C-alpha cells in the first residue's frame with residue numbers, strides 16, 4: 001500500500017477513526033483510512049495493466065504495442 005495522494009510508501013499509523021486504522025503519509029502529510037478508495041488508479045497499476053495487455057497480444061502486435069506505450073525503451077533498444 002502507498003499513499004493514495006502521492007504514492008509515497010513512507011507512511012505511519014496515525015490512530016483509528018470509526019474503528020478503522022488511519023495512516024498518515026510522511027511525505028505529504030495526507031491522512032487516510034485503511035479502506036480508502038482513491039480516485040483513479042496509481043500510475044504503477046496503469047503501467048502494469050499496459051504491460052499485461054501487451055503480453056496478451058499476438059507476437060506481431062507486441063512491437064507496435066511497446067512502441068506506443070514505452071517509446072523511451074525503444075530508443076535504448078532500436
Ligand SMILES: [Zn+2]
Pocket residue numbers: 003004005006007008025026027028029030
Ligand atoms: Zn503522500
